[in-house]
Amino acid sequence: MTTEESLGHAVTAAAEEFASVGIATPEVDALLLAAHVLGISRGELAARMVSGYNFSRDQREQFGNLVRRRSAREPLQHITGEAGFRQLVLAVGPGAFVPRPETELLVEIVVDAVMASGQPSPRVIDLGTGTGAIALAVATEAPHARVWAVEKSAEALVWARRNNETHGNPVTLLQGDLADAVSLVGECAGTFDVVVSNPPYIPAEAVPRDAEVRLYDPALALYSGPDGLDAVRVLATVAGGLLTPGGLLAIEHGELQGSAVRQILTDAGWRPVSTHPDLTTRDRYTTGVWPS
Numbered sequence: 098m099t100t101e102e103s104l105g106h107a108v109t110a111a112a113e114e115f116a117s118v119g120i121a122t123p124e125v126d127a128l129l130l131a132a133h134v135l136g137i138s139r140g141e142l143a144a145r146m147v148s149g150y151n152f153s154r155d156q157r158e159q160f161g162n163l164v165r166r167r168s169a170r171e172p173l174q175h176i177t178g179e180a181g182f183r184q185l186v187l188a189v190g191p192g193a194f195v196p197r198p199e200t201e202l203l204v205e206i207v208v209d210a211v212m213a214s215g216q217p218s219p220r221v222i223d224l225g226t227g228t229g230a231i232a233l234a235v236a237t238e239a240p241h242a243r244v245w246a247v248e249k250s251a252e253a254l255v256w257a258r259r260n261n262e263t264h265g266n267p268v269t270l271l272q273g274d275l276a277d278a279v280s281l282v283g284e285c286a287g288t289f290d291v292v293v294s295n296p297p298y299i300p301a302e303a304v305p306r307d308a309e310v311r312l313y314d315p316a317l318a319l320y321s322g323p324d325g326l327d328a329v330r331v332l333a334t335v336a337g338g339l340l341t342p343g344g345l346l347a348i349e350h351g352e353l354q355g356s357a358v359r360q361i362l363t364d365a366g367w368r369p370v371s372t373h374p375d376l377t378t379r380d381r382y383t384t385g386v387w388p389s
Contacts (some may be wrong), residue, residue, distance in 0.1 A: 104131060105146040107157070111164045118168050121307075126173050127164075133177045134160045170308035183234040187260050192252030194318035195309075196230035199375050200295050203349045203382050204234045206373065207293045210345045211239045218243050219290040222282065222339060224275040224332065225249070227318060229257035229268060231293055236267035245269045245285075247278050250317055276331045279338040292336040295349040296328035297321040325351065329358055333365035333385075342389035347382060355380035 108127045115123035132142045134156050152160060166176055172195055174180040180189045182196045183204055189195050211219045219242045223232040226246035236244040246268050248254045254272055261268050273281045275294065282289075299319045305311040310319070321328040329348060336346040346367065350358050355372035362370045367385030375381040 103146075104142075104150045104152055107131070107152060107160060108146065111160070111167075114164060114168055118170070120167070120170075126167055129173060129177065130163045130167065131160060134163065170312065172309045172313050175313065180228075180230075182230045184237055185230070185233055185260075185264065187228050187230055187233070188256060188263065189228055190256065191313070192250065192315060193256040194227040194253070194314050196228055199381055200231065200349055201234075202373075202375055203293065203295060203347060204231055204238070206347050206382060206384065207231070207235050207291050207345075208238045210291050210347070211235065211242050214290050216290060217241065220285070220288055221245070221291045221293065222247065222278065222289050223268075224278055224292060224294040224335070225296050225318070225328070226257055226268075226270070227253050227295075229260045229270070231295060232257075232268045233260055233264055235293070237264065240267070243269075245271065245282060245289075247271045247273055247275055247281060249274045250315060253315065253318070275328070276335060278335050282339065286338055288341055289339045289344060290341060291345045291347065292332070292339050293347045294328075294332055296332060298325045298328065298350045298354060300325040324357070326354065326357055326361065329354075329361055333361050333367070337366070337387050340387040342387060344387045346385045346387065348384075349382055352379035352381055355383060358383040 108131050111127035112123040115126055120126055132139055163176055167173060174189045174195045180187050180196050183201050221235050221242050222245040224247050226232050226248045229246060232244050232246035235242060248257055257270055261270060271281045279286045297319050298321055301320050301323055332348060359370045359372055362385040368388050370385045372380045373382040
């Protein structure tokens with residue numbers, strides 16, 4: 098970048114570079130990195146670009162460094178240190194799965210169930226919470242709920258604790274395997290109204306298409322046995338020990354796994370079982386009700 102290069106030109110050049118290496122949202126990523134360097138909102142950035150704003154020398158250098166990192170397919174969220182999720186801005190980084198937009202609809206399913214429960218203090222538990230995204234979103238949008246979250250990875254739990262503290266510690270965080278959730282919650286077992294999970298669901302031998310996932314997301318959050326459904330099988334058993342009769346289990350999964358997940362839940366005694374589409378009409382979430 099030359100000393101005369103405008104903000105607009107720098108963003109355009111970055112977007113072109115990102116597109117050339119196969120980044121799915123090159124313009125958005127370039128704009129977000131520029132806003133991050135300047136410490137301003139997207140709206141303020143647009144105004145500066147229209148006005149012909151120029152980077153300072155330090156800002157140009159910082160932006161160039163971040164563009165190189167993103168071009169190497171380091172996740173945008175790792176570079177900026179944050180990810181937007183529902184109404185929240187979460188701290189993210191190495192060691193934890195970066196929350197995805199599609200998981201926001203899983204939260205919507207949970208919040209709707211909580212609001213419809215009629216309970217003054219409904220209980221929700223998120224199994225495999227990662228950064229705490231689902232649990233914190235539910236706690237924020239349904240503040241009358243009492244929310245727990247379980248995470249096995251010590252590295253991911255660092256991010257969950259940090260986010261929980263930032264948002265006022267509304268979630269009870271527990272470290273452990275989701276398979277041990279019943280013992281982890283102790284006397285609260287059998288009292289939850291909703292169990293929610295975005296578990297690992299990639300088959301062990303599969304290779305994720307996106308380099309950001311393949312190289313940076315932790316394997317513990319991605320892979321789950323030969324067909325990718327080992328964690329779902331555990332959830333089908335464990336969730337029944339956590340829920341009150343009539344309680345809801347809500348699981349995110351791959352778009353081609355809906356039928357298999359429904360069968361796993363049905364075989365485990367869940368009634369009724371339903372699969373729900375995401376905004377692109379792909380089957381991505383399955384719910385089951387624990388019988389009374």
